[in-house]
Amino acid sequence: MVHDGELKTLHEVMTAESPTGRGWIKCMIRISSEGQVGADFEYDDADRWSHTPDNYKERMRE
16 A cells, blocks of 8 residues: 555655656556556646546546
8 A cells, every 4th residue: 555655755756856846746546456556647737637526437537
């Protein structure tokens, strides 16, 4: 299980290594039913991946 402190550390490391010096503002971690794990990072759009009752199917496809 990933803990909040580990995500903060990941954010700090990625920010320090970023050519722009900016960190991501959102992270989506995907875990499939087969146990595969992936992550996507958003650097600009604070509303990306916002979940609502109307868009949950779109978020699942992402």
